[in-house]
Amino acid sequence: MFDRSVLGPHQSEFLRQCWQKKPLLIRNAFPGGLDYVGGDELAGLAGQEGIESRLVIEHGPKSWETRHGPFEDDVWSTLPAKKWTILVQAVDRLLPDVSRLRDRFRFLPNWRVDDIMISYAVDQGGVGPHTDNYDVFLIQGQGRRRWEVGAEALKKPELEPELDMKILKLFEPVESFILEPGDMLYLPPGFAHNGVALGESITYSVGFRAPHQKELLLSYVQFCSQHEGDEIFYTDSGMPEQREPGLILPGELKRLRELMLAGLQDEQVFLKWIGGFLTEPRSFHEPLDQPISEKSLRAGLKKGRAVARAEGARFAFYPVGEKLHFAAEGECFVLDPGLTELVTLLCREQEYSAEDLLAHSEKLGFMELLCHLWNQSYVRWSDET
Known part of the structure; x- marks a missing residue:
């Protein structure tokens, strides 16, 4: 089913031997690299309101500066020639080509994908030796980067004091790789790692969310407090x-x-709560100002117009x-469970043919669901992307 997987026939072996266990270098995973966005385009995204971005500058081995966007255009001309990085989060929710990159990781569940960050x-340039609390695939888009990796996952990493970044106080790499365009x-x-650009470099980071216990509890309690239910009071008879x-x-x-x-x-x-929690996005798509009607939507489908999922939209x-x-x-x-085949399609694919959607058009709740997804900007006509 998932023949588009970046791992091809090796995905079962990867899940058994590497997933959440040990690092893995895959040469030429994306032959020729990725050129969906360049440094200038990434800087342009970092200048927009509502887009999460950072600029990291290394002034010395233990002297780092982090600035948060949006950035004015003239900031780039003030930077040194070396040792700085732009990072832009959730580019998969901004650019269709980057969003489709998620298809190559469908061997992992939708709800585990967090976002695709791109760094120039x-x-x-780099962000210093650090650990992450999530799984990540680092794809070398263009240029070259040296990655150093520690021996094992760190339980309680010690950090450099008085920095606004989580940089490791002690980093002892045991492996070093130079990634060429297309390597992953x-x-x-928990595995300590440090990446340093060898000349100009663009890296795509496909990160996977792992909710922690406190986050789960806080969200669940908030959900319970906002929804109707039986109020059960403390009792102490006797x-x-x-x-x-x-x-x-x-x-x-x-x-x-x-x-x-x-x-x-x-x-x-x-x-009732868990599905919404697991698909909650980093940033929200704006609902349509002029909602589409079921009549207009059905007419478009009958004309053969395909439908596409919005960039980075999470379905489960x-x-x-x-x-x-x-x-x-x-x-x-x-x-109604009669829509199981439909929602399976919606979750698995990024684009849906009119024929596939019309096959479900007479089922209970189909048009109501599709209209709601449309009016919330979760889906749209594929020729309008």
Whole structure:
């Protein structure tokens, strides 16, 4: 099914032996490299409001400066000839070609993909030795870069003090690779690494999200507080007659904790929440000012117009009993299971033919769902990209 995988026939071997276990260098993964964006174009994106970008300048071995965008055009002429880098997050939500790069990683679940960051570095540019809390594939787009990698995942890395960057205090590389255009390096979470440009260099970083426990708990509690449900209050019948008024009894502590845990263990509430949480985007697509009607949408499909998913849009689905939950960009819909084949298609592909969509057009909830996705700017006509 996933013949577009960057790993080709080796993806099963990679998942068994490398995923979240050890680094892997893949030479010529993208023959000729990637030229979707150049340094000037990336600098242009870094100058736009609403786009997350950084400029990292190395002034010395332990002297680093980080600036956050958007940047004025004249900033670039003030920079030194060496040792600086521009980084722009979520370029897959901005440029169609970069968005389609995600197709090459469909052997991993949609909800795990975070974003594709692109960095441009001048000679000797980098961001210093560091670790990440997520899996990442580093693709050399153009130019060359030397990567050094540590021996194992660090549990509690020590950082340089008094810096606004997380740079390792001690870095002991055991491997070194020079990546040429099209080469790709996979790094699991926690592995220390340091990349330094050898001349001008463009790197594509395909990062994978890994929600941490506190993030999950905070989002779930916020969801519970914003949605209707039974209000269950603490009870303490059988109060002891003799007690110190300031003392909280062990039985009271136990009941309070059980009350909290009961809220976390409500499976139905969890299933309503989790799809939206896992597909919530870094940045939101703006809804249409003039919503499309079901009549107009159906007419376009009957004319044979294909539909495309918006750049970087996250879709996922999961069955719940006799219903189907479909999550898109932080929203979750409860659908008739007759739409399972449709949502599978929506999640797997970036573009959908009119024929494939019309095959589901008479199913319960189809036009309502497609119109909503359209009016939220999650999908559009493919000839309008």
